[in-house]
Amino acid sequence: MSGAPGTTKLGARLAARAGGGALRVFLVLVALFWLMPTIGLLLSSLRDPTDINASGWWTVFTAPAELTTANYASILDNDTLTRSLLSTVLITVPATVLVIVIGSLAGYAFAWMDFPGRDWWFLVVVGLLVVPVQVALVPVSKLFGAVGVFETTLGVVLFHVAFGLPFAIFLLRNFFAEIPRELLEAARLDGAGEIRLFTRVVMPLGGPAIASLGIFQFLWVWNDMLVALIFADSESPPITVALQQQVRQFGNNIDVLAPGAFVSMVIPLAVFFAFQRQFVSGVMAGAVK
Numbered sequence: 622m623s624g625a626p627g628t629t630k631l632g633a634r635l636a637a638r639a640g641g642g643a644l645r646v647f648l649v650l651v652a653l654f655w656l657m658p659t660i661g662l663l664l665s666s667l668r669d670p671t672d673i674n675a676s677g678w679w680t681v682f683t684a685p686a687e688l689t690t691a692n693y694a695s696i697l698d699n700d701t702l703t704r705s706l707l708s709t710v711l712i713t714v715p716a717t718v719l720v721i722v723i724g725s726l727a728g729y730a731f732a733w734m735d736f737p738g739r740d741w742w743f744l745v746v747v748g749l750l751v752v753p754v755q756v757a758l759v760p761v762s763k764l765f766g767a768v769g770v771f772e773t774t775l776g777v778v779l780f781h782v783a784f785g786l787p788f789a790i791f792l793l794r795n796f797f798a799e800i801p802r803e804l805l806e807a808a809r810l811d812g813a814g815e816i817r818l819f820t821r822v823v824m825p826l827g828g829p830a831i832a833s834l835g836i837f838q839f840l841w842v843w844n845d846m847l848v849a850l851i852f853a854d855s856e857s858p859p860i861t862v863a864l865q866q867q868v869r870q871f872g873n874n875i876d877v878l879a880p881g882a883f884v885s886m887v888i889p890l891a892v893f894f895a896f897q898r899q900f901v902s903g904v905m906a907g908a909v910k
Contacts, residue, residue, distance in 0.1 A: 659886060666692055666879035673875050692880045702881050705863035709885075711774055712849070712859060713842045716781040720838045721831055723782070724789025729819050731790065732797035733805065743794065749787035757784075758851060765852065776852045777859075781842045789834050796830035797823055832896050843889045860885045 664678040667688045672680075681687050696702055730736070731743050761780060765771040770779065800823065808822050824831070846861040853859055858866070864881055 659883075659890070662879060662883050662886065664688075665875070666883045668692075670876045673879075692876045695877055696880050696884070699877055699881075701863055701867070702860070702877070704857045705860045706884070708774065708853070708857045709843060709859040709861075712777050712781070712853070713839060716778045716785065716842045717835055717838045719778070719782045720785040720789045721835055724786055724793050724834065725824065725827070725831065726819070727786070727790045728793030728797050729823055731794040732800075733823075734815070743790075746787050746790050750791060752784075752787075754784055754847065758847075762851065772852065772854050774854065774857075777849060780848050780852055781838075781845070785838050785841065788837070792834055793827065793830055796827055800826055836893055836896050839892055840889050843885075 661678045664681050665673055667690065668678065668681065669687065669689060669691070672687045727746075731739060731746075757780075762771060765776045765779075770776040805818060805822065808818050813821065844861065845859075846865065849859040849862050850865075853862060860881070864878060864885065867878055867881070
């Protein structure tokens with residue numbers, strides 16, 4: 622009987638370890654299942670078109686000699702896709718930077734500055750979160766046509782900035798409001814003005830929220846097709862539209878489509894995995910007050 626408690630504890634530890642091991646195996650399987658389309662696209666982009674038409678991508682595990690980098694060389698010779706990648710960068714980077722800068726300033730103002738109607742204006746911002754993009758396509762198209770920015774890179778950037786700001790302001794305002802008031806008051810006693818307070822205190826402390834916002838905005842703009850299809854320049858469309866046009870015009874050129882689609886996918890994936898810790902901490906911190 623004296624050994625029963627020790628035996629019970631040992632059994633509990635073994636059960637906990639077994640449960641933890643089973644959980645890890647399950648999570649690994651889920652991760653592999655989630656990455657399966659990406660792995661298949663990568664292997665397809667490294668195969669010859671004749672091999673792709675003859676068998677599935679999984680046959681490379683038994684015939685690794687099928688792998689080749691010739692398809693990626695074809696992308697460099699495809700002016701449409703190379704221009705589209707440049708256009709995507711020229712749209713995504715400004716749209717992300719502008720949303721971060723303007724959203725940070727507005728979030729700080731809503732969190733720590735007193736001005737008439739502050740709470741009501743913030744309610745307007747929250748209300749804009751539920752406005753679908755499709756509602757604004759026709760009126761914004763007419764507006765952009767009147768001011769001369771329709772089918773331009775500037776028009777696409779302005780559209781993404783306008784629809785990205787409500788979420789940016791909401792997220793950053795909630796995060797900035799969590800900063801201790803005593804810290805800001807101490808900085809003011811040291812002679813810091815609003816600009817210096819914002820740049821030297823608030824922005825460094827808001828790094829996780831800003832990083833998560835940047836990931837959200839980057840992924841949304843990079844992967845967007847609807848807005849780009851309507852507002853972008855038809856001569857140099859973003860990569861999503863360019864790939865769609867390649868499918869429509871040359872439905873069997875898988876040797877160009879597969880590597881182009883993989884390059885389009887791997888860049889946002891790399892950004893997400895590079896900043897995933899800041900992404901999680903920023904979203905969790907900004908979601909509650």
